[in-house]
Amino acid sequence: MTDKNLIKIAEEFGTPTYVYDAESIKNHYEKLTSSFHKSTRFFYAAKALTNINILKYIKNLGASLDCVSINEVKLGLKAGFTSDKILFTPNCVDLREIEEAMGLKVHINIDNISILEQFGNKYGNTYPIFVRINPHIYAGGNHKISTGHIDSKFGISIHQLRHIERVMKSTNLLVEGLHMHTGSEIKDADVFLQGLEIMFELAEHFPDLKYIDMGSGFKVPYQEGDMETDVKTLGKKVEKAVADYQKESSRKFQLWFEPGKYLVSESGHFLVKSNVIKQTTATVFVGINSGFNHLIRPMFYDSYHIIENLSNPKGPERIYTVVGNICETDTFAWDRKINEVREGDILVFRNAGAYGFEMSSNFNSRLKPAEVFFLDGKAHLIRRREEFEDLLKNQIEVL
Template sequence: MSQLTNEYLVELAREFGSPLYVYNANQISDQYAKLEAAFSECNARFFYACKALSNINILKYVESIGASLDCVSINEVKLGLKAGFTPDRILFTPNCVDFAEIDEGKQLGVNLNIDNISILEQFGTKYGGSYPICIRFNPHIMGGGNYKISTGHIDSKFGISIHQMRHIERVVKSTGLHVAGIHMHTGSDIKDVNVFLQGLEVMFELATHFPKLEFIDLGSGFKVPYQDGDVQTDIELLGKKVTEAFKAYEKETGKKIQVWFEPGKFLVSESGYFIVKANVIKQTTATVFVGVNSGFNHLIRPMFYEAYHRIRNISNPYGSERIYTVVGNICETDTFAWDRTLNEVREGDLLVFYNAGAYGFEMSSNFNSRLKPAEIMVLDGKAHLIRKRDGFEDLLRNQIEVL
């Protein structure tokens, strides 16, 4: 893995300032190569879930290494087209959107993934079988880590329940819908490959209802390691098991079907580094706080889903180890890490958060009228500024003064 060194990250922070998001493009291609190797004996396609990180330069790079694109909004679709993806390499999987957004996706010629019976009825009534679609099912499988990122359980808003198959069949028959694919996604941070295999059994059963089926999409949710010794999805084992399952299915039915996946975090998480500066060291009767020049306005994951990020002091990496609680500068409790062992932190030191490539900058905001940080992409050892740091004028952009 082509990781960036502490010394190089310090240099970047000195050149571009902090807070700073840094993405190592070569780590993204390393991850993509792992997927291709794991599924080399299987007819597989990989659609990068760009909700994880949608900077246009990242999208262009992902396109250049051969991946397709998974989008959840029509603007992500348009970004993908602008980045160079052809419509056949884009999958559009929205939920709870107006039919007009689905219609626009159709006009743009992308693969449509529909997860609502009423939308199926509207689409079938308007277009019949003239345009192939995919149906997103809820397999009623509890997978993933935090409940907030589990999407296949019975209370989830995502997908059409597998128990509504009769209703779907009536819609397909009455409107002539051309169902080219079926889809499921149970959530994120899935450690056990058997979750995918369990879902695949459900998908194979559903496949018997769709004679023109071309692919089965198993979503993603591959677990990446966030801390030393962390369990992660065994991609090699998953590739082996999925390959075996599809070969058995082909032998049994005589049908060759592609398998699709939608890795987001898996591709970009480990490529990302978030660099912050220690503003203050504050000792209380119970805790020593490191107050940094950021907060959940820049990295909300620890506060939103209790996500863990490794943190290192990159400007004093050999200092004596001490226990700190790392907090932000926002007027709410924005604790990044409780009781974390770090090399001694001094005011002005630089800390780095690892695994910051997915849902970091993408979920940032201007809360407290704080400015969004810059983004850097490192490609083959050369740093490129791919988003300039906000200025004060950006806070007023699009506001209309009437007084």
């Protein structure tokens, strides 16, 4: 997909609009599958982007699905994923939501002792489960998206292994999988190997184990000079580590990964329009027709997005601070070099496919943007832009 395609999409569908390039998603998925042993399964982490068309496309590539809410499970089933290809990994939910997922016959992943005991006491070994482990590995990246360290709410501590074993013994739990996930900004591939060694050690305590799920954390580059996870090298190292372990232990497991951001981030382009150029004594602001209600990541955890001027790509570079139209501080970029921006120009935020639309809101009673899927050389509208009536559709007037 070219910048000319993006300009045409902005002209046809308006702004703000999220655009996703199917070819990019396919290339990233094939890069993963060609880098790891053919038995490895990849579960797309749906929370990154759940538009039903994206789910269907990724299913057709051959992926399975990782879900963190019961509604993601239902979306996955509606998109055509079979129940055996869906893993449900909720956090801080009650037993009722897990029971609903059981009714849908998907894989269940439990990440705390309380639910493990409740589940075991009620169902024993009648429904096999996964157990999510917190390995106490700090994988780097922003602390708000790191999930495997000692202070994280996710998973059962490796130091609570004896407690897990007591629950298994007293309730006859059938544990068929072990799971871990340390975050989404792993720069050092050896972090995966460290986690894998922990899983191998834990596996000795789970006689019915069939699967080891390493989560994800494959890093994508956001700006020039950024590191990214070398999945080809990682695949070779992981394959050797698994082979060595299987030779020593005579046990075999299927290895799972859960790429989310890795598959869709670089496919996404967020199109906006420059509303005003505002010069102050300190800086020059570009005020756009969007805000953190549409793309919260820069304000939430300091994410970096390349911002380019599609309308004036050869203009002289100037220094701008790019801000939104929300009645809060919503700064997308500080002192950023961008080709000269004029009022009315179309700008694009790169790497906007993951957690962009998914985390959007109606703050300030602003409408959510449209979504477009660029597939086989053609732009398809896959979510209409909200209208005023959408703000009222679930409200009940009592006055």
